[in-house]
Structure formats: structure tokens, C-alpha cells
Amino acid sequence: MQFVAADDMAEREDEQDGEKEPSNMFNLKIVVLLFSVSLKMLFFPAYRSTDFEVHRNWLAITSSLPLEQWYTDETSVWTLDYPPMFAYFEFGLGFIAKWVDDEMLILDNIPYASLETIVFQRLTVILFGDLAIFAAVQAHHASAYDLALLLLHPALLIVDNIHFQYNGFAIGALLLALAWLPDRRLAPLGAAFFAIALNLKQTLLFAVPAVTLVVLISAPILQAVVSFSGVFLGIWLPFIKQTDVLIKRLFPFGRGLLHSYWAPNVWALIASLDIFASALIGGEPSPSTRGLIGFAEPFVIMPNPSPLGSLCMTILAMLPALFYLALNKGDRRTKLLIAVSHSFLSAFVFGWHVHEKALLLAILPLCFVAGHHDRWCSVFRVLCMSGTLSMFPLLYEPAELLPKYMLFLGFAAFLATTMNRNWTLIESVYYTGMIPIEIYSTFVHTKVLPVGYEFVPQALISCYCAVGIVFAYCRSTSILLSSISASKSQSDDGGQGQPKELKRD
Template sequence: MARSKFVSLFKSSPLYDFLIPFQRAQNQWVARYIIIVFAIIVRCAVGLGPYSGQASPPMYGDFEAQRHWMEITKHLPMKEWYFYDLQYWGLDYPPLTAFHSWILGELGSLTDYSWFALDLSRGIETNDLKSYMRITVLVSELMVYIPAVLMYTRWMGRNYNKASPIDQTIIAAAIIYQPSLIVIDHGHFQYNCVMLGLSLLAVVNLLEDNYALASIFFVLSLSFKQMALYYAPIFFFYLLSVCVWPVSRFNPLRLISIGVSVVVTFALMFLPFIYQGGFSQVVQIIVRVFPFDRGIFEDKVANFWCATNVVIKYKNIFTQSQLKNISLLLTLAGIAPSCIAIFLKPTKSLLTWCLSSCSLAFYLFSFQVHEKSILLPLMPITLLLNEVDSDVISMVCWIANISLFSMWPLLKRDNLALQYFVLGILSNWLMGNLSWVRMFLRKAKIPVTVRELATPVLPHNLFWKLVIIGSYSAASLLHFLDYYQEPPAHLPHIWIIANMVLSFGCFSLFWLWTNYKIVQKATQKLKAN
């Protein structure tokens, strides 16, 4: 593992100012306690706002979908969970989500039975229910995602970038306060934090060389939300490589232990359904989880298909089956560089880079992508804040902002505009990305102090400077037009389409950049892990 002298790249940030007083403490639990408490406060504040589908009958939205799953898993026998009333909000996530919903439904019914009364509770929107649902997301994140982030940054600090304990905490805070996950899980309402946290725990165990345990955590992530498949190729090729590559070090026992871990974990997820209703249950779960009949896309998402559909009307040219095959081929081509790199050089320094590239390729080219799917590539991308490279941090901050921007149409529809802007500004301010404001204030003869050792907001490369400044300028213009200018009658979705095309361009460039960095790092002579 390559080790470089750590240089704090957040010394100009309020995060650094808030946490640096705890630098000399031998135990950093107080600093970690502070960032967790502040994270809870921010998430609770967001949770005071509206949610997906609020007061929007007859289907409502994701809030009602999650509540309804708690309703059916509490009252119906397991063999009916994936068959019941599919025209409403039929269960369409893997088994672990179903078990999660069952537990939360049982606990909630102890407080108020009417929240999850079968068929009678549809569309219920009481304040008490809203508070309970918000708390379940918060507790889920506190139990899974936030500990995983702290464990990851601790491992990186001890074994990779030589960051001190307080610097590890500062980096963890920057990751935890990433606004996109907060506004989707605690505003729009979902439990993405569980799936992302389980995947991150799998990454941590890969770093610790606990391959069987890593496999178990990743299968649990897949069993919670099928979108974790975005990471699956990298896990597969990394684990395969450490077992069979090079040939002289072939380790059959390790390979067997990984295989057994995967099979047993999947079996434990599905066996209760098979016991209750036979193997037809497995078929039904797979049909519900992978809805290929819905078409290659539904909403306007910043991926290849939606962006290029502005010019090429795919559904008029290709059949559904042909689009599936083309999507598969493009996705395989998109993930190939990262998969090849991690198989030929399974180094821990490459793992997060390859996860970022692979998951972003899935977002750009795969079938049935939603706006919220950007959270999957964004998780490993934000982990790159552990790199001791100001250019990398600048790029990560840029794409995190573009990711939030890409979800603006969804958040606007949910009446989460206030949360969108406040979280975006708060995150950038905490990380020091607004330090450039001081320069303009000084030019305006407003007396402000100049921060020393400020991290450059822009990369050193001129091309990327122009790209980032241009994309921010275009995004700002689109927000201005969206607020002040009604779209033309013959182009009612013009601002949404512009958002989609701009975001797609940024994501594509970032994907190319990650592949360039992967090739660059893979060809370097690194010491063996």
C-alpha cells in the first residue's frame, strides 16, 4: 500500500475550525460525538419539511410506499407479501427490505395500531406517523451508514493517508454532511442509507482482508436494495483476483469460504419465503425486483438514454428487447476499464476509484435508472475525499454539487426547494468551498480576514477549471430561468431537459476522468498490500 505524508486539505474550512480544538485529546470520541449530534440536528431539520407524495392522492409517493410495505408485511403471511395488490404500491425491493419493513411495522403498531391497519390506513398523513417514519430513517442511518463512514476513514487514516485522528474525523464529517443523501432519505423519504451503509461495511472488510465477512455484508446490501448491483462487478473481480491472481498464489480455501458465505447469506434471505410458499416465491420476487417490462426509462434522468433521447427517439427505432441488449452492451463497455483494472491489480488504493467508475457507468448506461440512483456512485466518490490531493477533492466537491443539482426537478416536485438550497450551501460552506467569497468581499472594500492555507476550490488543470466554472454558471442560469421564466408552451419541460443534459455532460466527463486516474494509478509501481 502506497503511503504518503498527510497534509490536511481542509484547514481553511469551518469543519476544521469547529473540530481542531479536540486535536490533542487522546480519545477522539468527543469530536465524533459532535459531528454525529450535528448530523442528527441537520437531518431532523430536513425531516420537518414535506416528503414525496404528500397530500397527493391517489398514489401519494415514496413515503406512502414505505409505509404501505410496513402495513402488508405486518398483517399478511409472508407468502403474500410480493403478490398483494400490485396495482398500488406492491413490494418490489428484495427480502431484507421486506424484513426491515416488517420490524418497523410491528414496532410502530405498538404506538398506534391505525398507522398500519390493513387497507384502512392508505394515505394516512398524521404528524405522529410522520415523526415515527422520520425517526426510523434516522435510527437506520445511525446504526449502519454513519458507523461505516467512521470505520472507513479510520482505516484510511491508519493505513493509507497517515491522517491524524482529528483529521480522520474532519474527513468523516465532510462525507456525512454530503447533502444529496440527506435530502433524499430525510426529505423525499427512503432508506438508501441502509443499502449504502452495508455496501460500505463490505468495503471496510475488504480493506481489513475479511473477505468472507465482506461478502456477507455485500449480499445483505443486495438483499436490501437491488441497486447495489452497481457495485457488484468490482466486488466480484476484486474477490476473484485475491483468490486466483497471480496463479502461483491460488487460494482455493479463500475462494470456497467466499462462495459459501454468498450462498448461505442468500439462502437465509430466501428460505423463509420458500418454506412459506415454495419456489414460486423466488420467481415472483425476481420479477418484482427487476421490472424490465417498464421500459428503458420513465422519468427524465441525467443518463445516456434520456439525454440522447432528446435527439434520437429510441422507442420509435428499437424494440424493448433490442433496447435491453444495447443497454447491456453499453453498460458492459462502461464498466470494463474498472473491472479489468481491479482484477489485474487488486490494490486497496484502487478499490474506491474502481467502485466510483463502475457505479457511475451503471448510472449512465444501464436500464431503468432513476434520479435518486446517483446516490450509488456518489457514495464511493465522496470517499475519495480521503485522497491527499487538492485536485481530487476539488473534483469530488464539483460532482457532488452537480449530483444534487441533477435531482432538482424531483426535489422541486416534492416542495423541497428550501432544503435543497440550504443543504447545498451548508455543505460547501463547511468544507471551505465558499472561501473564494472573501476575495470578492475584499475587492469590494469590505474588511474580512484572509484564510491561510485555503484549499483551491478549482483544480490546477485549465480544462477542468473551465468545465467547472462553465457548469456552475449554466446551473445558476437554469435556476434563475426556472424561477423567473415560464417555459414556452410548446416546450413545457425545457428547463428539466436542460438540467438533464448539463448533468449528463458533467457525469460523463467525470467518469472519463476517473478512468484516467484508474489507469494512471494502476500503472504505477505500488508496493504489495
């Protein structure tokens, strides 16, 4: 089966936007969608994390309690801590759930996982996630190849369809907004969908600077602001008296800098250095080695950042993407995708209490770009490979070993055959190094180290993946800065110079 590249990602003229998509291209997308749904249904019996019970409990909260108690209920430890739009989403699912198995809506059923509940929750993840992403691909005028990159990405499959979450649904809503915002006619609709996306998952806030900038540059500002504000206020209005409670639930800074399983970012590397440094001087080991949550200052030797310091570093790291979006003319939609991806990558690398799953926010927007712009291939490949490996510890049951390895190797082969441009020896060495890391972490560690070092395999995988992800951030920054420099040179030459295009050679 041959995938057709989408060269029509560029912002189109009005008459071009009205052109119909060739039927064979649309049919191929339907095949990809059906294959994705069929594959994901095979994971119904697979391992389920505590997030399955979290969402089951949220169904019960929103279906059993009045709205004013949704964010104050503590019947279960799995309290509702997503924004209001996601709470409405769970509330809506509850109307269907009561016909499937009404016992899943009983708040005191902790935990509860009947066969009907498992099928219902698994199926809602597939349908809402895949349909949202499919709609986003259509809105971007993208190809079946881009759809395959999105729907069949192993990191998304691991997190949503095995581990269990609704990332595909939230990110699909964001991608829809990013498709419409650069178009003056559709910008108000894009602003409304962006308000919805922000209220599905609070981590999407890091897209706000890039989205605000593109609205100021290319959208009817007043209409976009009214559309965004109207939808946002409409979502929050029922909770207006509980704003302080919601803020504490949505932004729990007290959980500390590091998550219990280190996200593969710069803080994981600093934590490792801190452990070695403290060991060299004979000091107490860092509390971060215990894999616990809540240490605002986990480092013994290295300087500890504050939440504000971490935020400032993140904003500084985003700036190249914002300058790139502001200074470069041309394909505004693609540039917005790149800027948003870089912003999420900056937040992942330098953010406070980052979860490893947040890397999906940086990876998925690049699915529209990497297959068509050579210089982004290496960034995308490294993020995909490192990000997927970093999520392996989420699936620690023996039954999941074969599926996760098949997903990883299958996608790696897919990238190697369809996106092999600008492949370097360093990349090959780095990817090869993942094999002994995984073998040691999964099969060897428990046989060579005594009890008390259970956190070592996760730390090892996190740090190895962090090297690749930090490299991807540096490479992304380098591409953006070179593009800005090329644009400035063209401007200094009075428009006679040729800008460097981010397209296939």
C-alpha cells in the first residue's frame, strides 16, 4: 500500500480550500482509520493502570453528584483534577454508561471493573480519540501517511489504549484548532475549539503564546477574542464560585519538581548528576531516588529550581519558536504546528512535575510536518523513539512485553523505510544503545542488584531517553534560529535573497 504525501499542507487560497479531496485519498484514510480501530480493540484485555479507575471514578462523580461537588468530592483518592470541559465530557459519557452497566456509576464502588465497564471505557478512548484525530487530519488537508503517523504512534497506543487515558481526544481537539486559526475565515471557529481543548487538558496551556501570536498576526482579532472568551467563560461559569478549588486541583505545585517516575528531561539528568555528586562526597542520597512525589527540593548538591524558576526557563526556551512564527512569512499553518510542538517540547524539557506522557504533545503536531520537511525528520525520529522507550516502564506486566516490543519495532521499521532522510551515524548508535538498556532494565537488573534498587531501571531508561529528547530540543532550536537568521538576511538584502525552505531537498 502506497501512502500519498500531502504537499497541500500550505495555507491555501479561498478557491483552493473549496476543492474536493480525491476519493482514493479519502478512501485510504478510511482504511487507516479502520485498521487503527481494529488494532486498538485487540488491547481490550491488556493491562490497565490506575488511570482506568481514575476515569471510572470521574464517571461516577459527575453522574452521581451535583455539579458544585464535582471538584470537592474526596470519596476516592482519585479526585477530579482535569478542567471543566473534561468533567462535562465524563458527565456526557455517564448517560451512555448507565445503559451499559449502571454499577460503574456508583461512587462507592472502589475499584470497579466489570467486563462491560472495561469494554465501554476502552471503546470510548478509541472512538473519541481516533475520530478527533481523523477530523484534524481532514481539517489540515493532510495525507493518509500523516494519519497513520498519528493514529498508529506506539507512544499514543501505549498510553491511551493500554495504560489508559484520553490524550488522543484532547490533542485531536487542539489539532483541529491549529488547522483553523491561521485561516481568517475560520479563525473564530479555531479560537472556540482552542478554548475547548484548553478545558480538556490543562497542560495544553503551553500552546497559548504561539496561538495568541498567530491570532495577532493573521486572524480577525476581535472575532477570535470574542469567540474564545465566550466559549471559555461559558465552560467556567457554572464553577465561578469554586475557582480557587479548581486552580488548586489543576495546578498542584506541591507535588514537587520530579514525578515519581522521572520524565526523561533535563531534571532527570540533573538528578542523576546529583546522585553521583552526593555519593562522591559521602553525603546522603537524593530523596528523588526513592521515586516519591512531593519533594520540592529533590537535589542535595545541584541547585533546586522553584516553580517560578522552572516556568521562566520554559518561557525562555519557547522564544525561538515565537520569533520564528512572527518573523517568517508563508505557510502559517505549518509554522504554527512547529511553534506549538517546540513550545510543548520546551515545557517537557524544563517544566515542573512533568509526566512522561506529556511528550505526546510535542510529538503529535510534528506528524503533519516531519514527513514533508527534511530538516524536521531527525527531531521527529528521536522524539518518537526516545518517547516510546521512556513509556515502556508503564507496561511492566509480562503479558505486555511482546505487544510493546512489536509496536516499537514495527513503528521504527515504518520510520526507517518512509522517513529515512538525513539519517546520521549518531542516530543509529543512539537507537542501537536502546537495546541493551531495555534488556538490562527488564531482564537483568533484578538478578544482579539486591532489593532496594528497584528505581534504578526506570532512572536508567529516563536518563538515556532524556539525552535523546534534550538533543531533539537543541536540534529544534537550531533549525528555528537558522530559519530566523535566513529570514533576517533576506530582509536585509531587500528581498533579493532566497529564504531557506523547510521542504524536501
